[in-house]
Amino acid sequence: MAAKMTEPKQTALDWIAANEAALSKDHMTLWHFHEPAWREYKSAAWYVDRLRREGFTVEAGSADMPTAFCATYGTEGPVIGCYAEYDAVPGTSQDPVPYRKPRDGVAEFAAGHTDPHSALGMGGLTGALAMKAAIDKHGLKGRIKFFGEPAEKTCGSKPIHASHGYYDDLDAMISFHPTSLPALSNTAVWETHCGCYWSKIFTFTCRQPETWGAAGERRGVANNHSIARAPGAIDALCLMYTTTKYNKEFMLPHTGSWTLNEAIFGTGLATSDNLPPRISQIQYAWRCPTIEMAETIDRVLENNAKHVAGITHCEVESGWVTKTRPGLANNALAEITYGNFEMVGPPNFDGDAKEFGREILRNLGYDVSADEEPFPAELERLIPPREGEAKLRTILPSWQKNYTSDDYVDYTWHTPTVRLYVGRPAIKPLPDGKRVPLWCHYALGGVPAAMDPMYLTAGKVIATTGLELMTDAAALKRCQDEFRERTGGGIGGSQWIPPLLGENFPPPIHFPWPEYVETVRGVDWIAPRDSRMDKPQDT
Numbered sequence: 171m172a173a174k175m176t177e178p179k180q181t182a183l184d185w186i187a188a189n190e191a192a193l194s195k196d197h198m199t200l201w202h203f204h205e206p207a208w209r210e211y212k213s214a215a216w217y218v219d220r221l222r223r224e225g226f227t228v229e230a231g232s233a234d235m236p237t238a239f240c241a242t243y244g245t246e247g248p249v250i251g252c253y254a255e256y257d258a259v260p261g262t263s264q265d266p267v268p269y270r271k272p273r274d275g276v277a278e279f280a281a282g283h284t285d286p287h288s289a290l291g292m293g294g295l296t297g298a299l300a301m302k303a304a305i306d307k308h309g310l311k312g313r314i315k316f317f318g319e320p321a322e323k324t325c326g327s328k329p330i331h332a333s334h335g336y337y338d339d340l341d342a343m344i345s346f347h348p349t350s351l352p353a354l355s356n357t358a359v360w361e362t363h364c365g366c367y368w369s370k371i372f373t374f375t376c377r378q379p380e381t382w383g384a385a386g387e388r389r390g391v392a393n394n395h396s397i398a399r400a401p402g403a404i405d406a407l408c409l410m411y412t413t414t415k416y417n418k419e420f421m422l423p424h425t426g427s428w429t430l431n432e433a434i435f436g437t438g439l440a441t442s443d444n445l446p447p448r449i450s451q452i453q454y455a456w457r458c459p460t461i462e463m464a465e466t467i468d469r470v471l472e473n474n475a476k477h478v479a480g481i482t483h484c485e486v487e488s489g490w491v492t493k494t495r496p497g498l499a500n501n502a503l504a505e506i507t508y509g510n511f512e513m514v515g516p517p518n519f520d521g522d523a524k525e526f527g528r529e530i531l532r533n534l535g536y537d538v539s540a541d542e543e544p545f546p547a548e549l550e551r552l553i554p555p556r557e558g559e560a561k562l563r564t565i566l567p568s569w570q571k572n573y574t575s576d577d578y579v580d581y582t583w584h585t586p587t588v589r590l591y592v593g594r595p596a597i598k599p600l601p602d603g604k605r606v607p608l609w610c611h612y613a614l615g616g617v618p619a620a621m622d623p624m625y626l627t628a629g630k631v632i633a634t635t636g637l638e639l640m641t642d643a644a645a646l647k648r649c650q651d652e653f654r655e656r657t658g659g660g661i662g663g664s665q666w667i668p669p670l671l672g673e674n675f676p677p678p679i680h681f682p683w684p685e686y687v688e689t690v691r692g693v694d695w696i697a698p699r700d701s702r703m704d705k706p707q708d709t
Contacts, residue, residue: 173509173634178308178641182300182633183514186626193296194618196220197625201288201616204258204273206281207321208678209685210237213256217241217295217318224299226316233334235677238327239318240336243302247311248646250636251343251585252298254291255322259284260684262608266616268529270609277695281684284608285348285594286615287322289625293346293592296629301636312640315340324455325367325492325577330677333669337584338661342503342639342649345578345587346628348594352546353553353561355593356516358504360559363497363589364579365572366464369455371435371491371681372475374406374484379446382483402446406482407434410452413474421470426570428458430467435682446483451682453491457575460496461670491678493670496572497579498656502648503588504555510634516552517593517627519545522619530597530610549593583657583667586649588635592628595620 173179186193203212214237218230226241258281263272272278283289298316305312317336319327331337349355382400411432418430435451456467472488479486527544538544553561566573581587595614597606614620639646658664669675687694 171509172512173506173638175513176637176641178304178310178637179634181304181307182637183630185300185303186296186629186633189299190622190626193292193626194622196295197288197292197621198616198618200256200291201283201286203256204263204281204283205256205686206260206684207257207324207326208237208683210256210320213237214239214318214320217254217256217291220295221316224302226314232318233327233330233336233677235320235327235330236679237318237320238331240331241316241318242313243298243316244305244313247313248341248640249313249315249339250301250639251315251317251337251340251581252294252346252632252636253317253319254294255287255319256291257287257321257323258282259323262612264609264612264616266613268526268613269533270607276686276693280686280695282612283615284612285350286612286621289594289615289621290346290348293625293628294632296626297344297346297632297636300629300633304633304637310637310640312637314636319577322577324369325494325575326678328577328580329492329494329669329671330675332580332584333671333673333675337581340581340585341646342636343581343585343587344507344590344632344635345581346590346592346632347576347578348624349549349591351591352548352596354558354591355546355548355553356511356551357553357558357591358508358511358555359499359589359591360501360504360555361499362559362562362566362571362573363499363582364574364576365457365459365496366461367455367457367492367494367575367577368464368468369453369491370468370471371451371453371489371678372410372471373449373451373487373489374403374410374479374482375487376400376402376406376446376448376482376484379448379483396444399444400446401482402448403450403482403484404447406478406484406486407450407452409478409481410475413478414454414471417470417474421467422458422463426459426463426567427573428456428463430454430456455491459570459572461667464493489678489681490671490675491681492577494575494577494579495583495667495670497589498582498587500582500586500588500649500652500656502652503586506638506645506649507588507590507631507635508555510638511552511590511631514627514630514634516550517623518550519595519623520619523595523617523623526614526617526620527595527597530613534600534607534610536601544597545595546598549595580669584661586653590628590631592624592631594624
């Protein structure tokens with residue numbers, strides 16, 4: 171049942187309508203920053219400046235994360251949260267054109283926006299500013315807490331904000347994401363929220379290569395280039411990679427959905443000498459429905475790393491990037507949010523967006539008529555939460571309560587939280603069964619006609635939902651009662667799961683994450699050194 175229109179809600183919708191053009195320009199500014207995880211300096215600074223100019227009080231660098239922030243507005247009343255993400259993904263550079271073309275001026279495999287988080291952040295910002303307009307005009311008792319959440323692609327910031335207590339005063343949180351599942355376009359998640367995402371980096375260091383066998387001896391005419399060297403860090407990395415591939419079959423039973431992926435960090439220690447590489451790093455990230463499954467995978471990885479280090483004459487150190495909790499549903503808030511979604515309606519994509527999609531199809535070699543629909547029809551339709559839940563459950567075993575991953579789940583253990591999906595343009599399945607190239611998805615993210623309706627719709631739903639929770643005490647109470655019931659008493663309750671990283675976890679910003687740097691050669695795309703490797707060495 172659609173929510174009722176109220177004067178504050180109408181004020182919020184009017185504000186969005188009056189600011190559409192300016193918001194579109196803002197989105198393109200963020201899209202063109204395309205900065206990767208933990209290194210979103212320009213994007214975070216843009217948000218901090220914009221929010222301060224709008225009258226928010228902003229803590230930059232919240233929870234010791236240089237590219238995070240926490241912005242607040244209002245002094246009394248319920249605290250409603252929403253947020254921005256703004257990290258881009260290495261290896262996805264693409265111009266907003268209907269053919270494959272990496273961006274000019276950066277490396278071919280530099281970062282680009284995929285979901286895109288630029289538009290995700292604009293949806294949150296639109297909702298927050300529209301709520302502010304209604305609070306100001308109508309003198310409402312309500313507070314907004316707007317977070318800058320970096321490094322979502324590593325599920326990074328939200329578990330850390332949670333470990334520092336930033337979510338403990340929230341009365342409700344609204345999480346928005348451009349849909350990645352066409353059949354779940356334009357809905358609110360009912361029960362099956364995202365599961366666990368854990369990630370850890372293993373660092374292998376060969377500190378004393380001269381103690382390997384006869385590697386350190388120099389006698390007579392023996393040349394150090396011809397003696398047996400220690401295996402060293404590259405051998406460690408290769409063995410860790412292959413050993414884990416072999417062991418993956420034995421980590422968990424073949425039921426439910428779980429994945430384990432790896433990435434190798436570049437350390438810049440290339441050499442052609444007969445010396446062992448001193449350091450290597452490999453990151454593992456795993457997604458699974460339960461904490462118990464995640465712990466099992468971690469035990470196998472740690473065991474592999476220990477034995478690999480012994481084989482290769484290395485030391486090994488592991489460091490957490492993130493550990494998220496499985497998401498907790500709140501049906502009451504899902505119903506309230508979807509009611510407001512029905513009131514504002516789904517996004518509608520105009521002729522420019524669809525003509526861009528048709529041009530993509532033509533450039534892929536397909537004969538496309540002038541009126542053919544390039545996008546799935548579901549992107550402009552609402553789907554009730556229970557119906558969406560039923561569709562999702564068709565691919566999952568009955569025991570599996572969570573599916574896929576996103577770090578918004580850490581909000582769910584501190585306050586009633588809704589997960590809002592809004593349809594975003596994507597090319598429909600190709601008629602001959604071929605897969606749609608990924609660049610098509612990325613290109614659409616930089617086309618205003620394709621992105622504006624999506625994040626503006628999200629902003630409308632966020633604002634109207636937040637205002638309903640501020641002004642309808644009974645509605646907010648339903649959400650909070652359910653939260654307390656599901657957690658066995660709220661934060662600290664008998665069924666509550668605390669932040670898995672512990673208290674005040676330091677962010678993993680010291681690792682050599684890829685980033686843009688300015689050098690004498692211009693703007694470069696590099697992986698810088700890990701400053702922790704500067705510690706004194708044994709002699």
